[in-house]
Amino acid sequence: MLFKAEGKNLRSYAMAGALALGATLGFMPATPALAQSPSRALPDFTELVDQVGPSVVNIRTIERVSQRGSPEMDEEMQEFFRRFFGQPMPGAPRSPRPNRPQPQEEERPRGVGSGFILTADGYVMTNAHVVEDASEVLVTLTDKREFKAKIIGADKRTDVAVVKIDATGLPAVKVGDISRLRVGEWVMAIGSPFGLENTVTAGIVSAKQRDTGDYLPFIQTDVAINPGNSGGPLINMRGEVVGINSQIYSRSGGFMGISFSIPIDEAVRVSDQLRSNGRVSRGRIGVQIDQVTKDVAESIGLGKAAGALVRSVEAGSPGEKAGIEAGDIITKFDGKPIERPSDLPRLVGNTKPGTRSTVTVFRRGATRDLSVTIAEIEPDKPAKVAAEREEPAAKSSSSVAARSLGLAVSELSEAQKRELKLKGGVKVESATEAAARAGLREGDVILAVGNTEISSLKEFDSALAKADKSKPISMLFRRGDWAQYALLRPSR
Numbered sequence: 001m002l003f004k005a006e007g008k009n010l011r012s013y014a015m016a017g018a019l020a021l022g023a024t025l026g027f028m029p030a031t032p033a034l035a036q037s038p039s040r041a042l043p044d045f046t047e048l049v050d051q052v053g054p055s056v057v058n059i060r061t062i063e064r065v066s067q068r069g070s071p072e073m074d075e076e077m078q079e080f081f082r083r084f085f086g087q088p089m090p091g092a093p094r095s096p097r098p099n100r101p102q103p104q105e106e107e108r109p110r111g112v113g114s115g116f117i118l119t120a121d122g123y124v125m126t127n128a129h130v131v132e133d134a135s136e137v138l139v140t141l142t143d144k145r146e147f148k149a150k151i152i153g154a155d156k157r158t159d160v161a162v163v164k165i166d167a168t169g170l171p172a173v174k175v176g177d178i179s180r181l182r183v184g185e186w187v188m189a190i191g192s193p194f195g196l197e198n199t200v201t202a203g204i205v206s207a208k209q210r211d212t213g214d215y216l217p218f219i220q221t222d223v224a225i226n227p228g229n230s231g232g233p234l235i236n237m238r239g240e241v242v243g244i245n246s247q248i249y250s251r252s253g254g255f256m257g258i259s260f261s262i263p264i265d266e267a268v269r270v271s272d273q274l275r276s277n278g279r280v281s282r283g284r285i286g287v288q289i290d291q292v293t294k295d296v297a298e299s300i301g302l303g304k305a306a307g308a309l310v311r312s313v314e315a316g317s318p319g320e321k322a323g324i325e326a327g328d329i330i331t332k333f334d335g336k337p338i339e340r341p342s343d344l345p346r347l348v349g350n351t352k353p354g355t356r357s358t359v360t361v362f363r364r365g366a367t368r369d370l371s372v373t374i375a376e377i378e379p380d381k382p383a384k385v386a387a388e389r390e391e392p393a394a395k396s397s398s399s400v401a402a403r404s405l406g407l408a409v410s411e412l413s414e415a416q417k418r419e420l421k422l423k424g425g426v427k428v429e430s431a432t433e434a435a436a437r438a439g440l441r442e443g444d445v446i447l448a449v450g451n452t453e454i455s456s457l458k459e460f461d462s463a464l465a466k467a468d469k470s471k472p473i474s475m476l477f478r479r480g481d482w483a484q485y486a487l488l489r490p491s492r
Helices: 002-025 047-056 069-085 264-277 294-300 318-322 342-347 400-404 414-420 434-436 457-466
Strands: 056-068 104-117 123-126 134-141 146-155 160-164 186-191 199-211 219-220 233-236 239-248 261-264 287-290 308-313 329-333 358-365 366-373 407-410 424-429 445-449 473-479 482-489
Touching: 047 056, 047 233, 104 186, 104 414, 123 233, 123 264, 146 264, 160 264, 186 239, 219 239, 239 264, 239 308, 239 434, 261 264, 294 473, 294 482, 329 342, 400 407, 400 457, 407 457, 424 434, 434 482, 445 457
Parallel strands: none
Antiparallel strands: 056 104, 056 134, 104 123, 123 160, 134 146, 146 160, 186 199, 186 233, 199 219, 219 261, 233 239, 239 261, 287 308, 308 329, 308 482, 329 358, 358 366, 407 424, 424 445, 445 473, 473 482
16 A cells, blocks of 8 residues: 555656646647547548449450460471380370361450450540450450440550440549649558459558659559459548559569659540540650759759750751750750750650740750650650761860869861761760760760860860869760760869
8 A cells, every 4th residue: 555655646747847847938738628529530531432432443454365276286396206215105096186176266364454444435544554465355344244345445554545445334443633743642442362362452542743754643552452453443531533553563463662653644635536536646756865963964054953954966856856966954845844854755745746846955055945746656765875986086185174073085077077967066086084984985075174165186186175163064075966964073
């Protein structure tokens, strides 16, 4: 009893001391009313499942493959035994078959995926990789009705496909507003992971605008997505579809806590074209682009590391006709800022071919607007590397400034300028020390020092002499058809 009493008294003293300390520091413990306020409850997805579940479908694909009959293999084995053993193969028929069987087609299950009903008259959206190479697509509804579907169109670049089933009065999904989607909000997925139909998983939006593809800013979530979930809907708490579950990050092939969904606004834009034309038409301007690093942005006076660095311009392309040059940094397209390189192909790709657009570029310390007519995108072509000819340079430079950077350069001949389609520049004959560390090598053509364009050796030496040697010196150079920046840090 004494122990208990002493314990009670000690607790009383401790409480009194805490109150006194709280008053001294200017705060007091929460009032009983505040302490008893209910905490935020976890979401209940049951109503969402009832609402959206009937709109989600299971998709099975079948592939027809040509199979040669086993009797043909038997004949080959029989011939083998006759040649090397002098007798028929054990168990083989004594007389040859009168009619040789023809190769036959065999139906094989190709895969299982998911999808959702886009319109009440039977249009279903899914992933392009779900129906790729399928000779037959079977769509099963939640009420167990099964339909053979017709592939209306598929777009591999965005991984969006639309199929059509012969049915009406179907429960179509409600499409959400992607601009209202916030990082941290709850979302739900319904699909057929590993063939387990109508499986529901939930989580939160982990990130938006995640760059994993040229044309899509993916939604990243921690919703459990596994093989078979592909093509199923990502649903917000309002019962609206905000994305198509498409990819996972995994080292094992199974879910590891990161999944990616195609934003529904991008998917609907693609599906509209697939339903109208059976294909997707995209714009192009014919430039190869790269990232603008922080060091390069600071060295050329761009301010911040944003935009898309033009590494090459395709000959005869809309970009070349508009005056875009290798080394330009595209900062805006039709007034929309280019924060990262992947922004440019999305904006250009979503522009109708034939449209006249404005491209804002940063060049030699100043911005300028160029008018470009958008062309239609073509299949990707491998980058063409210009052939290098072993022609003697007219003049060579070994100025003190160039030597201090480990550079030896030479004048370009007129023939080299014509071949490379350049107005000027100097050719790197050797690169050591600072130049080599920056990535320059023999055969590169230096086009600019800082924001000064170079057309001759004299201009190169002059620009180099004026450069601040206490800071990294940026040089725009071309290697083959590709242009990029190198930052040379002089040794101190």
